[in-house]
Amino acid sequence: MPSSLTGFEPAPLGDFLRRASSYALIATPILFFIVFFLGPLLYLFVVSLLEPSKTELYGTRLTLENYERILVDDFYHRIVTRTLLVGSLVTGTALLIAYPVAMAIARMSPRWRILAMIALMFPLMLSNVVRAYGWIAVLGRQGVVNSVLIGVGAIDTPLAMLYSIETVVIGLMTILLPYMIISIANALTSIDRAYSEAAQSLGANPWRTFIHVTLPLSSPGVAAGMQIVFFLTLSAYVTIALLGGPRFSLLVSLVYRSAMAFQWTQAAALAFVLLTVALCVGTLIVLVLRPGRVQGRG
Amino acid sequence: MADGAIDVRLENVSKSFDRVQAVREVSIDIPRGEFFSMLGPSGCGKTTTLRIIAGFERPSQGEVYIRGVRVTAVPPYRRDYSMVFQSFALFPHLTVAENVAFGLRMRRVPGAERRRRAQEALDMVKLEELAQRYPRQLSGGQQQRVALARALVVQPAVLLLDEPLGALDKKLREEMQVELRQLQRRLGTTTVFVTHDQEEALTMSDRIAIMRDGVIEQMGPPREVYERPRTEFVASFLGASNFFDARVIERRGAEAAVDLGFGRGVIAHVDAPGTDLRIAVRPEKIMLAPLGAPGTHDARIREIVYRGVTTHIYLDCAGREVIVFLQNTAPQALAWRIGDAVSFAWEAGNAVVLDRV
Numbered sequence: 001m002p003s004s005l006t007g008f009e010p011a012p013l014g015d016f017l018r019r020a021s022s023y024a025l026i027a028t029p030i031l032f033f034i035v036f037f038l039g040p041l042l043y044l045f046v047v048s049l050l051e052p053s054k055t056e057l058y059g060t061r062l063t064l065e066n067y068e069r070i071l072v073d074d075f076y077h078r079i080v081t082r083t084l085l086v087g088s089l090v091t092g093t094a095l096l097i098a099y100p101v102a103m104a105i106a107r108m109s110p111r112w113r114i115l116a117m118i119a120l121m122f123p124l125m126l127s128n129v130v131r132a133y134g135w136i137a138v139l140g141r142q143g144v145v146n147s148v149l150i151g152v153g154a155i156d157t158p159l160a161m162l163y164s165i166e167t168v169v170i171g172l173m174t175i176l177l178p179y180m181i182i183s184i185a186n187a188l189t190s191i192d193r194a195y196s197e198a199a200q201s202l203g204a205n206p207w208r209t210f211i212h213v214t215l216p217l218s219s220p221g222v223a224a225g226m227q228i229v230f231f232l233t234l235s236a237y238v239t240i241a242l243l244g245g246p247r248f249s250l251l252v253s254l255v256y257r258s259a260m261a262f263q264w265t266q267a268a269a270l271a272f273v274l275l276t277v278a279l280c281v282g283t284l285i286v287l288v289l290r291p292g293r294v295q296g297r298g
Numbered sequence: 299m300a301d302g303a304i305d306v307r308l309e310n311v312s313k314s315f316d317r318v319q320a321v322r323e324v325s326i327d328i329p330r331g332e333f334f335s336m337l338g339p340s341g342c343g344k345t346t347t348l349r350i351i352a353g354f355e356r357p358s359q360g361e362v363y364i365r366g367v368r369v370t371a372v373p374p375y376r377r378d379y380s381m382v383f384q385s386f387a388l389f390p391h392l393t394v395a396e397n398v399a400f401g402l403r404m405r406r407v408p409g410a411e412r413r414r415r416a417q418e419a420l421d422m423v424k425l426e427e428l429a430q431r432y433p434r435q436l437s438g439g440q441q442q443r444v445a446l447a448r449a450l451v452v453q454p455a456v457l458l459l460d461e462p463l464g465a466l467d468k469k470l471r472e473e474m475q476v477e478l479r480q481l482q483r484r485l486g487t488t489t490v491f492v493t494h495d496q497e498e499a500l501t502m503s504d505r506i507a508i509m510r511d512g513v514i515e516q517m518g519p520p521r522e523v524y525e526r527p528r529t530e531f532v533a534s535f536l537g538a539s540n541f542f543d544a545r546v547i548e549r550r551g552a553e554a555a556v557d558l559g560f561g562r563g564v565i566a567h568v569d570a571p572g573t574d575l576r577i578a579v580r581p582e583k584i585m586l587a588p589l590g591a592p593g594t595h596d597a598r599i600r601e602i603v604y605r606g607v608t609t610h611i612y613l614d615c616a617g618r619e620v621i622v623f624l625q626n627t628a629p630q631a632l633a634w635r636i637g638d639a640v641s642f643a644w645e646a647g648n649a650v651v652l653d654r655v
Binding site: 195197198200201202203204205208209212213219290293 | 352353354373374375376379380381383384385387388389390391400401404405432448449452458
């Protein structure tokens with residue numbers, strides 16, 4: 001085929017260099033990704049499939065018993081259920097509070113919007129440990145709330161507010177709320193005003209405009225916000241430990257405890273259960289909200 | 299015309315944003331079935347006026363009526379109109395059929411009838427096969443038709459069009475102009491159309507309002523505003539014009555001889571001798587004549603621009619520029635060369651006397 005012969009002319013050197021440099025450009029992040037993320041993950045997965053060892057961090061024989069134990073034992077079931085419950089409560093309440101706040105921010109003038117966003121970032125600059133101790137100072141036996149209530153004579157003995165699921169949820173929610181607000185506010189801000197005007201011109205009152213147009217069009221921000229908040233809840237070890245107390249365990253607490261007890265194979269298996277939970281919930285959020293409809297994918 | 303047949307009425311409508319006055323005391327009556335255009339450069343107030351009719355802007359002063367009902371304080375969703383937006387604003391999360399049915403759904407039309415009417419509306423714009431697609435899967439022209447079907451399916455008293463053809467390329471735009479106009483005639487829907495494209499306005503409208511700085515400079519049928527512009531702005535925004543200062547020398551019946559500074563001309567206008575006038579002559583109304591013919595002015599050709607249908611010839615007449623458009627029908631139009639000496643003239647009736655502002 002002569003035509004393919006002519007198509008086989010050597011590319012000029014400039015072309016070659018340009019292509020080589022663009023490969024070099026993406027090679028660095030890909031290498032980084034492999035060495036620092038994919039590699040350790042694979043290593044961890046292999047560890048989760050090894051038998052435990054009394055003398056080493058892990059044994060040499062491949063086995064599924066680390067996973068079997070989690071699947072069979074009721075204790076683990078309760079922990080997974082509780083993890084899902086806390087994650088859903090935190091994500092749900094954060095969503096309910098964040099959406100109206102985000103709408104208010106989206107309606108501000110650009111200048112005030114930037115100021116509001118910066119204000120929302122402030123709490124994120126504080127360490128989680130500091131914030132958890134802050135909550136302890138407020139809600140503890142000798143905390144602000146109890147002191148005030150006893151001081152005004154409303155109660156005689158301090159209320160036990162710490163170490164409960166409510167406290168954990170409130171503590172996590174206040175930490176994670178800014179992520180949700182910023183994510184939704186960005187989505188709302190980027191919606192063209194013409195969409196809601198088009199809805200109104202077709203007879204939709206403000207409420208129906210919100211339900212049929214604004215809400216679905218903000219779904220990318222809602223989905224992203226829910227995912228961020230849910231994933232961060234799954235990994236919020238410090239807050240859960242400090243506000244939930246020693247007996248309140250979620251999956252992440254078990255991972256930590258197993259690792260500290262040198263049960264590496266068990267910790268690795270639990271870590272992958274945690275990852276699976278995260279992937280399932282993340283997928284569920286996308287399937288329900290279908291943000292792809294708005295983002296130009298089918 | 300009876301008052302009931304006026305579909306849109308603006309009464310002394312003004313609108314200010316902060317310190318900028320976007321619309322100043324605009325009054326318009328649009329009778330049923332009329333295709334009414336608002337034309338002007340950006341910032342002239344045409345879009346604001348449309349948005350006042352739509353209810354997206356509240357006028358600072360004045361009243362708005364749709365079908366005789368005062369709607370000045372009525373929210374957009376309770377006004378009897380629909381609108382096609384410049385960006386089309388098709389809902390990306392809904393299919394074409396759902397987009398078209400949206401207005402019917404908001405009016406709580408039952409499901410079966412809703413689907414039937416949406417399908418009919420899609421047939422009308424020849425998009426019946428694309429009902430289950432999403433807007434992003436359509437071309438610009440198809441999106442435009444969906445937007446039109448979505449607006450027309452609710453059978454509005456008034457159809458508002460905000461530069462709906464601006465996003466399309468030239469060829470498609472010209473096709474859509476004809477199609478849109480035919481559809482509008484057939485349905486008899488009163489239409490208010492906003493555009494900055496003078497050709498579009500001339501092609502489509504029953505009546506045009508030319509706006510500038512929030513004021514309607516002139517309002518009338520396309521032929522009238524084109525042939526008889528009242529101000530220099532209208533004459534230059536709607537097509538091109540040559541402007542001359544003229545002083546009346548003497549009256550000759552219904553005509554007058556004027557001094558143009560570079561020679562004498564005639565105009566079909568009667569004024570007292572000595573009156574100073576400003577006149578406009580369209581480039582296509584100027585004829586090139588053999589050199590030195592009586593009643594003509596001598597000039598030299600400075601530039602020739604061949605434009606396919608026409609040739610634009612730029613003359614230098616005693617230091618002033620005169621533009622002439624020649625139809626490329628006669629071989630003569632193509633025979634001129636830069637530097638040629640020519641004479642030009644116009645018929646008295648083709649010189650338009652402008653208002654002195």
